[in-house]
Amino acid sequence: MSPVDVLGVVIKIPPEAVVPLLVGAGALLILMFFGAALADWKTKHPETASKVGMVIAVALTGYALYMGATIIPAKYIDHGAPGETTIGFLDGPIMGFSALIGALFWRFANQRWLALGVGLGLGLAMFMKPFILPLHGWYDGHEHPWHFFDPEHLSFHGPGVAVMIAGLIAGSRPK
Numbered sequence: 001m002s003p004v005d006v007l008g009v010v011i012k013i014p015p016e017a018v019v020p021l022l023v024g025a026g027a028l029l030i031l032m033f034f035g036a037a038l039a040d041w042k043t044k045h046p047e048t049a050s051k052v053g054m055v056i057a058v059a060l061t062g063y064a065l066y067m068g069a070t071i072i073p074a075k076y077i078d079h080g081a082p083g084e085t086t087i088g089f090l091d092g093p094i095m096g097f098s099a100l101i102g103a104l105f106w107r108f109a110n111q112r113w114l115a116l117g118v119g120l121g122l123g124l125a126m127f128m129k130p131f132i133l134p135l136h137g138w139y140d141g142h143e144h145p146w147h148f149f150d151p152e153h154l155s156f157h158g159p160g161v162a163v164m165i166a167g168l169i170a171g172s173r174p175k
Contacts, residue, residue, distance in 0.1 A: 012088055012090075013090060013094070014088065014091070014094075017063075017067075017094050020059070020060060020063040020094075020098050021094065021097070021098075023056065023059060023060065024060055024097055024098055024101040027056055027060075027101055027105065028101060031104070042108070049108070049109075050108075050109045050110050051109075053105045053106070053108035053109030053110075054105075054106075054109040054111070056101075056102075056105045056108075057102050057103075057105035057106040057108070057109055057111070057114075057118075059102075060098045060099070060101050060102035060105065061098075061099065061102035061103075061106070061118050061122075063098045063102075064095050064096075064098040064099035064102055064118075064122055065122070067091065067094065067095035067098065068095060068122060068125055068126075070087070070091075071087045071091045071092065071095060071129075072125055072126075072129050072133065073133060074086070074087040074133075074135070075133065075135065075136055076135065076136055076137070076138060077089060077135045077136075077137070077146070077152045078137065078152075082138075084138075089151075089152065089155055090155075091155075092126060092129075092155040092156040092159055093155055093158075093159050095122075095126065095159065096123075096126060096158075096159020096160065096162060096163050097159070099118060099119070099122040099123065099126075099159075099163045100119070100159075100162055100163045100166045102118055103115045103116075103118045103119035103122075103163065103166050103167045103170045103171075104166060104170050106118055106170065107170035107171070112170070112171050112172075112173075112174075113171065115167060115170035115171045116167050116168070116170065116171025117167075117171075118167060119163055119164055119165075119166050119167010119168065119170060119171060120164055120167045120168070120171075121167075122163055122167075123159075123160045123161065123162070123163030123164030123165075123166075123167055124160065124164060125160070126156050126157075126159055126160030126163060127156065127157055127160030127161060127164070128160075129156045129160075130146075130148055130153035130156055130157065131148070134146060134148075134153070135152050135153060137152075
């Protein structure tokens with residue numbers, strides 16, 4: 001029996017999201033399990049650590065910007081009008097994860113203002129998307145707007161708030 005038969009759900013991850021998700025997940029695991037060792041390494045090798053942080057931050061922020069340019073103007077999620085492109089339910093959370101980890105690594109690269117800008121800018125864009133360009137579904141030959149508290153819009157609100165919080169934390173003044 002396959003998972004689709006049991007759950008009745010297929011979660012599709014866009015092919016272009018695999019590498020950024022692996023980089024972000026790897027960075028998150030390193031932060032979770034080797035945070036103290038990473039801080040010691042940054043203390044011993046500040047220039048190298050800053051360069052590594054900047055490379056990861058640029059990669060993840062660039063991907064989040066690419067996703068934003070793709071999904072923020074999108075009108076349809078899952079079920080679009082015939083001939084219209086659609087976005088997936090996971091596109092918002094994937095963009096949010098990339099932006100969040102990107103903001104944290106801007107701070108790791110000692111770029112506090114960029115961390116703040118990335119976090120607040122991308123987080124606010126995600127949070128405001130349902131208010132400015134709401135999503136629609138296409139059923140029975142008609143277009144139906146999603147309500148602001150439907151899961152489709154919450155998949156933008158939640159990650160948007162998380163990215164803004166991460167940006168505020170990463171962009172805060174050092175003690």
